[in-house]
Amino acid sequence: MTEEKTIESNQLDHSLRYEISEKVGAKSLLKCIQCGVCSSGCTVSEYIDLQPHRVVASLLLGLKDIILESNAIWTCSLCHRCTERCPKGVDYSFILALLRNIASKEGKIPIEYSSTVETISENGFVVPYTGRMKNTINRRREKMGLPEVSSPDLDEINYILKETGLGNLMKKSKEDED
Amino acid sequence: MKIKMKFALFLGCTIPLKYPHLESAFREVSRIMDIELEEMKGASCCPEPVSLQSINVDAWMTLGARNLAIAEKMGMDVLTICSGCYETLKTVKVLLGRDKKQFNKVNSILKNIGYEYKGTSNVFHFVELFSRKEMLSQLEEKVVKPLDDLNIAAHYGCHLIRPSEIMEFDDPERPETMDSILNVLGARTVAFASKLECCGYCARLNEDIGYDLVKQKVVELVDLQSPVDAMVAVCPACVSQYDRKERILSRKLDKNLDIPILYLPELMAIALGVSTEKLDLNKRSVKPTKLIAKLKI
Numbered sequence A: 001m002t003e004e005k006t007i008e009s010n011q012l013d014h015s016l017r018y019e020i021s022e023k024v025g026a027k028s029l030l031k032c033i034q035c036g037v038c039s040s041g042c043t044v045s046e047y048i049d050l051q052p053h054r055v056v057a058s059l060l061l062g063l064k065d066i067i068l069e070s071n072a073i074w075t076c077s078l079c080h081r082c083t084e085r086c087p088k089g090v091d092y093s094f095i096l097a098l099l100r101n102i103a104s105k106e107g108k109i110p111i112e113y114s115s116t117v118e119t120i121s122e123n124g125f126v127v128p129y130t131g132r133m134k135n136t137i138n139r140r141r142e143k144m145g146l147p148e149v150s151s152p153d154l155d156e157i158n159y160i161l162k163e164t165g166l167g168n169l170m171k172k173s174k175e176d177e178d
Numbered sequence B: 001m002k003i004k005m006k007f008a009l010f011l012g013c014t015i016p017l018k019y020p021h022l023e024s025a026f027r028e029v030s031r032i033m034d035i036e037l038e039e040m041k042g043a044s045c046c047p048e049p050v051s052l053q054s055i056n057v058d059a060w061m062t063l064g065a066r067n068l069a070i071a072e073k074m075g076m077d078v079l080t081i082c083s084g085c086y087e088t089l090k091t092v093k094v095l096l097g098r099d100k101k102q103f104n105k106v107n108s109i110l111k112n113i114g115y116e117y118k119g120t121s122n123v124f125h126f127v128e129l130f131s132r133k134e135m136l137s138q139l140e141e142k143v144v145k146p147l148d149d150l151n152i153a154a155h156y157g158c159h160l161i162r163p164s165e166i167m168e169f170d171d172p173e174r175p176e177t178m179d180s181i182l183n184v185l186g187a188r189t190v191a192f193a194s195k196l197e198c199c200g201y202c203a204r205l206n207e208d209i210g211y212d213l214v215k216q217k218v219v220e221l222v223d224l225q226s227p228v229d230a231m232v233a234v235c236p237a238c239v240s241q242y243d244r245k246e247r248i249l250s251r252k253l254d255k256n257l258d259i260p261i262l263y264l265p266e267l268m269a270i271a272l273g274v275s276t277e278k279l280d281l282n283k284r285s286v287k288p289t290k291l292i293a294k295l296k297i
């Protein structure tokens, strides 16, 4: 049995739908007709507590907390079937990414995701590629007759992370280490 | 007609740093097919479509645009060898082309580190390239070791074909490109129900999802009437996902799941006559022993 909960209209976030639909790629959000096609083909539907079409409905209503607390926003295999099949062109898989962006801004980032960004910040790649690792990898490549992999300029990478607002995330994880 | 092609090669991270034998296979195929590849000096992670896009779409797009700007400076189109890289770079290109505001935002950051993103280079996955009509006939001419006796299951994965509104490359519900390449090499490709299912690699928070998806596909293939000799994928994430989880599932289910998973360029290289010493076919947990015996290579 699901518990009933009353939410007053002044607790709704009426700007949420515009915040999302203004972003490139998510403009079609407002066209949803609640047909449920996205949910019926979703790869992870058995594992989530809020089905895709319900997430969209909640989003349109402004039920921000319900969405951010649901496991649906981070439980996604990125198969893009929802987006592919939506009859109204709603790019649900991308909208989900934007919802994860909102959760991230509030500091709710699963470690599996933040650690990858740290690896990119420190190596330019999602695989460690500095110091001893770099030598080992290149020795192996050389034996196979493959050219050395050039590292990107990490200052450039970190400048981009900082300017797009990820500077804090990097700083925070450094502090956690210390 | 013979076409001479030259591309900026976008390697990404996973293949060059973790699975260089897959890169070797691809480079061998390109050499034989007369495709010239130029290294992209200074390129970073694409960045991968799971974590960075999830945390901050602006960072994801700006890093992607930086990589594209490198290719633009080289005056070349980009060739990717991983579906994740393909998805990121192509999506970034399409979205930036549709949104002037975002385009300007990205460039205002890139400007300060000496880059400019214009949108002049196209992005390709090698499947897109090799499945072109003229390339298929060139391939056919160059086959020296036809894969006549092989039954292959093609795994397209998700990012190559969906969302089609952005990728615009194959029929998203009935793709044929990989099959067409395999058929030209002489192999039979099988029809199976879970052909278009996801490998689950990107569902990072819940490993059960990956196990369930791998099980569904591999068990179906093992139980098919005409057994397949291998499953073939075009993305390192799919390759490693099936290879690793299939072994573990074999033990868990007490069922012999022994379908090797190969990267398409590996099979192409075999058909084009590349020696197995150069290919490291046994560098995986489910070894393609039967396939090697069948092909007598």
Ligand code: SF4
Pocket (backbone or CB within 6 Å): A031, A032, A033, A034, A035, A036, A037, A038, A039, A052, A053, A056, A085, A086, A087, A088, A089, A090, A092
């Ligand atoms: S498929 Fe599209 S229109 Fe239908 S419920 Fe999902 S988002 Fe809405």
Ligand code: SF4
Pocket (backbone or CB within 6 Å): A038, A041, A042, A043, A044, A045, A052, A075, A076, A077, A078, A079, A080, A081, A082, A083, A092, A093, A096
């Ligand atoms: S992209 Fe995510 S939400 Fe959409 S169908 Fe696939 S698993 Fe479900």
